[in-house]
Amino acid sequence: MRKVNDATVTLGKENKSRGRSFWRFFKRFVLYSLLFVIIVVTGSIIYYYSTLYTAGEKQEGYLALTNATVLVDEELEAHEKSTVLIQDGIIIDVGRDDEVDIPASATVMDLNGHTLMPGLIDLHVHLGMKEMELGQELGPFGIIGLVSDFIRFTPDKRKSLLEHGITTVRSVGDEHEWIMEFRQLIQDGELEGPRLFTSGSLFTTLEGHPIATIGTDPDSEVVLFPDTPKEARDNVQEMVSGDEGVDLIKVVQERGLSEYPLEPIATDVLQAIVTEANIHNIPVTGHWGALKDLEELIEAGVDGLEHLGRGVVLNGWPEELLETIIEGDMLLTPTLTVETINAEPEYQQLLLERAEEFHLADGQFVVGTDAGMPGVFFGPSMYQELELLVKSGLSPQEALQAATSRAADALQSDEIGVIEPGRAADLIVIDGHPLQQIEDVQNVSKVFRDGRLVVEH
Ligand SMILES: [Zn+2]
8 A cells, every 4th residue: 555655646746746847848839830830920021121122212312314326216326425414313415525514513424335225125024924944843942932922022033123223114914912012012102113004904814825825813913804795895994994904905816726826805795895995095905816806906905015926926927917006106125036036947937037027018117025934034035025026127226216206105114214304204324325236225234213223333
């Protein structure tokens, strides 16, 4: 009995001390967990704010960029030994060095030996897409990166675009609410980055691109797919109304290949979208692939065309269609970079020939890269696109116009794209002579956004 009692006493003691050590372990566990959470949260906050890439101070007072070869007017005519005078972010005078009166209070930057030109405009980007090599899988880290990019409004892309001399982009299909907020933050001067124009959601069908092709979630705000003309008009009205209104409408008219047919937008729905946008004076640009897609877009009366579709690449330009495009002043964003990626050499050759035919017929190109698509990167793809345009027979000057003044026309903007008084000082300084050789455009040494020096190499 005693023995048992003794044993019970010992056991009780052991239980007590075991209880105490459990309690100690539990307290430590809670403490360390708490510490871990604090470190992660603090780390995330520091990471968030230190990588947000916020905008610097506004340019105030006078800034004179002197002694440069300035590419002036819509034609980008080279004027040597010239000055651009800026006040509060706006160009107020342009002329030969001895013609421009520089106020005594001005900050003067001597750009001797450099070319000064308007910032480049990429008219076809998808900022919400993850940059990936061709054939790369997204993976778990990719998803974390995607989310982290999303909540910080893609600082790396904003930075890379500016560093490559791109001071304006046009988003043609991104998460609606996100991209509208993005545009606002740029406009308000909170985030640094290129000026942003956007279509918000794009119009397509449930069995169309990009839902049925790259798997865009039909429940996401990237896509709208009205079933009836009435629904289409309502969608457009909603998108263009108020300060939050979109800058353009993007439609996807794509019936796919015979092996993989896709559903294009019904012609009465397409017509309703374009008509309603016209009423609100909002331009419409249309993605196309097959000849029939192109015909339907032209019939509906769109202002711009995205891509150089395989219908034309393989079959050539039907003469009447080509005439209608040119007489109707429709602007074509051929996105040659993305069209040539992964394509057979024969197809690439044909593509460039079709581009040349369009150019020789007096068709008007504008520049867009489709950055965000696999293998097409924000910034460098602009140089690829310009070089491909030159390969298609455009002079470097014509290719650069397509990425500046004419791109500004596509945006219906007289605020950017040309070096002339009254326009915003979105300017780039190039080491070299891009009008003589297009590759020189890659040597960006300074970038100004609204007169603010944002890149200096
Ligand atoms: Zn696209």
